[in-house]
Amino acid sequence: MTDAELAAHFAEEAGRRLLALRDEARFEGKALGDEGDALANAYLCEALGRERPDDGLLSEESRDTKDRLAKSRVWIVDPVDGTREYGEARADWAVHVALAVDGVATLGAVALPDMGLVMRSDRPIAVPPAPATPRMVVSRTRPAPEALSVAQALGAELVPMGSAGAKAMAVVRGAADIYLHSGGQYEWDSCAPVAVALAHGLHCSRIDGTPLRYNQADVYMPDLLICRPDYADRVLALVGAKAG
Template identity: 70%
Template sequence: MSAHVDAKALADADLAAHLAEVAGRILLEVRSSGLFSAKALGKAGDQTANQFLVHALREARPDDGLLSEEEKDNAERLGKSRVWIVDPVDGTREYGEERADWAVHVGLAIDGKPAIGAVALPGLDLTGTGAGTVLRTDRVQPLPPAPEKLRMVVSRTRPAKEAVAVAEGLDAELVPMGSAGAKAMAVILGQADIYLHSGGQYEWDSMAPVAVAQAHGLHCSRIDGSPLVYNQQDVYLPDLLICRPEHAEQVLSLVRALDQAA
């Protein structure tokens, strides 16, 4: 029997990391049960992990707002300073295909800013413990040395044309990958240097990854250089740049040049 965790007593960063890790384990159990067809697995995993996260957050932080991809939106969150923003399965296709590039996002926005975040990569076990990998805002690791040739992570199914054009301008290698969280964490882990996305996203796709990336010293912004603001009435947040800080201005300049040429 597992020990009881007093969630209300946990610091926000510990709570985010614990919830992301447990949700990841739940998702692995759902997948390994063998009860679901490939078509049904994504929905089953999404809904199961979502119920855990929603109930746990309402128990642990009853006064905070909550926004989840899998929950009906609520106007109550707009009047809250503290709002948890979660994505139970980021990269549903990759989850169903038993790939490693999917994630669980648990983040806390405070006054619209990405303050606390945890991104679990249950399929990527860097520690060898079988518990997957969780990157978080309060446990920062040094960025690996930059390689000679730049690498840019892009969608493995529909790379954004702006990202492809910027990669050509930088002579960067394209690295196809699944979920937004996996792409963002790839920059922290040294698997890539730039993540540029312009194909449409929502707040839950980027909030926790941005919080973690910023804590690790990465540049995070919209692709026009403006800040990323969360807990908005319209949760559509279509574009994103996460990169090593030394590449930010060059990437933003290339994007501006593309806009001017359009």
């Protein structure tokens, strides 16, 4: 398999296993989320280590050894993006599998298991036309102040949603137009979504407009903008004006 095929296959299979675990009804809530994280992480780490043994690996659920910093190719995974949503049996959670090459989110896949979808960087789909009123996805529990301020300035409709991957893929699927996040994330939260979004021709950057860089010593990545290209300049200007 190619790298892109592996990413899609592993994300889909991890999602299938997570659905099966949830259907067993042996766990619920936080316990289900914890079990799901462990299950998916074990599968993804073993599978990637077997198929791409010379590459680096960064996973939310595994200890970071920093060995990856000497690698050009590093797989960055989030076994369950939106553990809370998964534990609550919601649909807005995801599985992320991405490959960063020399710090760039080069390819990836985001599985949305409850929707039966795997969004892939190697198989971009046509993004539907934008509606007259822009739609901005925000956290369903703690929407970022910057996002609320920009949404008000744009007259955008707010679309509350769970995980980062679900939000980003809502823009890719044409169910939303802007995803602006400023509440703190890590590399595994955005690497796969960014790889997929870039392959679909969307704008991806930090909220100051600078490029997103991965496989860094400090994996904290506090902010992110994924949106249709025609909104990028306006959103970045509004964020800059607020910061100033």
